[in-house]
Amino acid sequence: MMLKSISSQRGKTHSESRSRPHRLARPRPSLASLWPGAVLGLVIWVTANFANSYLVSVATFMSIHALGALSILLLIRYAGLVSFGQSAYVLVGAYTSAILTVNVGLGIVAGALAAAAMSGVIALIIGALLLRSSGHNFAIASLALALVAQSLVDRFSFTGGFEGIVGIPSLGQARVAFSIIGVIVLAIFIAVAMLERTSTGLLLKSIGEDEYAATASGFNPRRWRMGVFVASAMVAAVAGSLLAHTLMVVSPSSFGLELNVMLVFMLIVGGTQSVWGALLGATIVGLFPVVLGDFSNLYTLLYGIGVIVVLLLMPHGVSGGFETARRRAWGLLRGRLSAERGGA
């Protein structure tokens, strides 16, 4: 009896939630929704153990770039802000790690933690200023600040100037390094995906989508946005730190507008409708050199053409296109169902 009532209740809520025009999101922190994490864990294990060394190195950069793209995605999804200056926090992370491990002699883990902390503190200071703005003013102001950061490390002597810093310790042999990086990146992605299923995650998404609605519901978007800004800077710094230990050398030219544009391009390809979009985009864009061979001069041109073509076909982004197709399919199905019901 009880079982029956529960199951019928369940069936009811299920069909109810489907028949609503906009699915009401409910916080359900269930592990089942994290299947991409499980699949990716397997992919990392297979790649680390069976892929050839070229693919391992490609996958290493893919993972790091996915993390960088995630930091931009956090701002887009939870703060409604598009940043052109996130490369600055990757730079802070990379240089902090490099200076602490090479010049100070700290361990890699301590260096990476310090890099994240350093980036968070800087973001706290910068954010107090930068979060006054939004829209294109935010984008261009963040770009200007990234150019400041880039020209400062180019000028200071303790950052090695134009040549940068060399001799940064690596994480180990290539396969080991990839395994470590893959696990760290995957853990961060899973953490964000799980956060999104909680009520805090819902609140953050609502701030990203409609600030006024969130304010009207009694939340203070300013404080939350600051939190997201700092978290995103810390994620970017971890990516920078991993990048420094992978490349074993950092120089100002690797952290310019190009890096930021590439990360955003990954989001355009992967879409911003889900946290995993950052990883999908990084994977697709990262496979460019594998598929096309080594034409490094052509890449920038291909990025340009790629961005234009992708956006021409899907002006709302790739997963925006998927989303439209999915809605249309559901709409058709729903229309047929309700017509049947109406007939009965």
Add this chain to the structure above:
Amino acid sequence: MDVLTQSALGGLGSGLIYALVAICIGIVYNATKILNFAQGEFIMFGAVFTWVAMQFGAPYLLAIPVGVVAGSLLAVVTEFLVITPVRRRNPPMWTYVFMLMGVHYVASQSIGLSPIGTDPLAVPSFLGDEPVRIGGAAVSSHYLVVIPAAIVIVVGIHLMFRHTNLGRSMRATASNESGARLVGISVASVARKAFLVCGIVSALLGALILPITTASNTMGLALTLKGFMGAIIGGLGNLKGAVVGGLAVGFLESVMVGLISYRWAESLIWATFALALLFLPHGLFGTTVDEPERV
């Protein structure tokens, strides 16, 4: 004193250049509400193709039209291939920004990969290499061409906005797009013409500054960013603001290089820009109320 005169003269020259870039950014912004990240590429095409024409033996004055045609062609193609097809589907603003970033990469890389290459392209000024001396300061003699030409272009744009139908319909679109539609203005055609005007002016600018700054496939982005700086400091979409903002950026840059040091000037300029954006988000002349004259 010499340093100050030198800075002031250099600032006037580069300030006028930035002012023109800012005006073009404002023209496109008013017609389409798009931030034109490909602006500098129109200038780059103007300069590079003027250089190409001169390599084929054309004199400077005859090479300028070649550059202008190339640059405005890029602007028209950009509008036709990138902006128009997407506009109908009313995408978010970022779609345009990234597509125009894409145009920036395609334009600069295709020049870089072509036989023209990535080296700086220099041509002598027809006024000779001898710098002009004014009160103890020396500037390139070619500024004697660029400064009057820039002033003529600014006045020309001002007159166009005041006295031609195109200018009036651009102003109408800028202040109220649906209102403009209601009185029979084709907003799509205004957008097209805005890109064309912006392309011609930018390419002309590129051809004019070629003997001073030299040209290269990567020159565009810096000009775009400085132009944004001028346009936003002045108030996006305001003609007077664009001129004042552009001149302010030019003077600021020149004074910082002259008085502080070249080493730190770049950081200081970008930092000033960021602060200006944050504390003067509408710029000096920008308001939310309709302007008597908008670019």
